[in-house]
Amino acid sequence: MSSLFENQAPRPLADRLRPQLLDDVVGQDHLLKKDAPLGRMLASGRLSSLILWGPPGTGKTTIARLIADGTAMHFEPLSAVFSGVADLRKVFAAAQKRRADGQGTVLFIDEIHRFNRAQQDGFLPYVEDGTVTLVGATTENPSFELNPALLSRCQVLVLNRLDDAALERLLARAEEAEGRPLPIDADARAALRAMADGDGRYLLNMADEILSLPERGGPLDSAALADVVQKRMPLYDKAQEGHYNLISALHKSLRGSDTDAALYWLSRMLAGGEDPRFIARRLVRFASEDIGMADPGALPQAIAAWEAYERLGSPEGELALVQCVIYLGTAPKSNAAYVAGKAALATAKKTGSLMPPKHILNAPTKMMKSMGYGAGYRYDHDADEGFSGQDYFPEGMARHQFYTPKDRGFEREVAKRIAYWAKLRTEKGD
Template identity: 70%
Template sequence: MSGLFEKDAPRPLADRLRPRTLDEVVGQTHLLGPNGPIGRMVAQRRLASMILWGPPGCGKTTIARLLAEATDLAFEPLSAVFSGVADLRKVFDRARQRRQDGRGTLLFVDEVHRFNKAQQDGFLPYVEDGTVVLIGATTENPSFELNAALLSRCQVMVLHRLDEAALKELLERAEQESGRTLPLNEDARSALLAMADGDGRYLLNLAEELFQVPESAEPLDPRGLTDVIHRRAPVYDKSGEEHYNLISALHKSLRGSDSDAALYWLARMLVGGEDPHYIARRLLRFAIEDVGLAEPQAVTQALAAWQTYERLGSPEGDLALAQLVVFLGTAPKSNAAYLAHKRSLRAAKATGSLMPPKHILNAPTGMMKELGYGKGYAYDHDAPDGFSGQDYFPEDMTRETFYQPVARGFEREIAKRLEYWDKLRRQRSKQEG
């Protein structure tokens, strides 16, 4: 009796528009189309275990349910947030019974990354022997969050955030379902799509709220739209993959001398709530690693921007980070010192414990003088040009060139200096010979 009037109960718009077939799913043709990996499986009625990895609202749960229907598998949904080992045991028991009756089971686990290692390991025997076809859904990078053993038994399918065309199609379906157009002008409609940020479910929730505006009202402009609905914060997990994706985007935009793109990624991180101290630390690292001695002021500017932020805080201090981003983006770039450090580390590991040459060792005792410590050392300040040209590498090691400056920025001047010293070194080596 409890379900007698259930069909007459109001249902959310997103639920009413839930696709009934895989063809109705928007934005995932690369997976579900005839040439997509899931589309081919469905055509052959052969479904492999898989992980659906994608942002919120892109259709992971819907796809799993429709796959069960398309392949005549019993659909067993679980949420890793609310389920435990006992729930899994019940599912596996039911799946074993169905298998004896000749029917398979599709086990759908939402937010599968929230299961711990032991729980993930618990899937393995049932996946391997075919008791269940596992479809896990996650918004997190499976490489980081799922066990290697589980990943080796599942195909990872990457779902896309819904693009503008897919979101527009969802709005058109919403308007057909509701029997009216959204009370928006063109600019507000574009703003609504931007607010959705690729999340179809969120877009339909916004549309449902807008359908409450009286039909007789004037179409809303972007400002009127924000008065009716609240803009949500962009998807940004400071401890998840998005955190690393955006800092990587900032770093690589700076390396590519694209200050405008770098400013955009900086803004995305600040708007998402990233710790500005973390950003400042990464910008200081960039100044050392990627600008280097091509612009020696880079490190000074990075430290000054960090200190400025610490004194001002947000939002005033954010400008110091933005100014630093512009400085680093427009600075000449060189990783020569970074590469020199790597080469010298390899040489140090390869040569072991070689002693410095005796002529550069101090001789505070008579015995050390007798052993030749300090003998023949040339004091560079007394040499012509302030450069003796002596060899400071170990006696049993061939001289190596670790630092190779680029012909950009201040390193052009450094290169000239090194070339001059090499010339003097060769000349004095011949004289001594």
């Protein structure tokens, strides 16, 4: 039961400004317009089960509540952090009773990814028979965090982080609600929006803090603002999707020789608290996978950067990673070594346990000599051009060309050598 004095208790600005209509929700027009998914559902009066996926502070809970109001369904909120099987059973029982009385139930589960697989499976019969219309909210990729069976029964809607225009609309609403402007200058206002990093709730909490400051001689500038409010830490979970998204962005920016973008993604990872050793390992991998013999110096550079970081630590050692990213980003690119390795491995698996040809086997015993081990071997250093042209593949196996150098960087020279040896091999008849 609500307390007699509940309405007199202080409420955060973000709570007081929570939209009362879907038209008041900012930054999610791609979902809420009349011709958008949620707009069409509400117009038809048929709401299907949904997963709302997006960053914090983008309106997931608000949208869930408002779409329930728009369909005259009962809204039942639960948090996966604080709820268990017993809570769910109570909700399902109440929903079944409501359904018998002709009213549907929107079951909103915040942080739905926190429920384990067995708990998620428990939703299935109630979602399947329409006892509840499930609306789950998550900041994590549903493909990784939700059961396929549950996911197949829900439509996934992606909420965007709030852009600068949407954040400015929230600040204007805050000023209108308070009846006075924020005591900050234009540069500080822009800095405030940047600090929010797309999170509307965080922005309004900062605005609430600024509006509660004692009056002073003039508006806050950017430097004074930084002393008053704390910048929101970048969204980055080292164990979840952000971790893989950003390392993928770094890798692909390097592959595309966009050094400046690669430096940006490196900085995003470091600012988010990523272990620099993880980044160093991936840079070593990149040097072999995407540069290889086009610039044989890339791998030593990547290993040297890793070793430099190990010796210096943070933050000094991070400059070695910056230098390495610049080197790799500006180096000629070739995946020929990577392709050659995969092709050779596939052929090795297919051909099984073929023996090497006897002429390249050592013969340390008389029996092995009598069996022809080492017979006919030609020592390459004694041959003309230092190349005997013998076949080193297993007997009866055709030659394969796994490695095809690209016409880039040092591999141009390697290609010339391979072509020269192929010519000699043909001339020598092996």
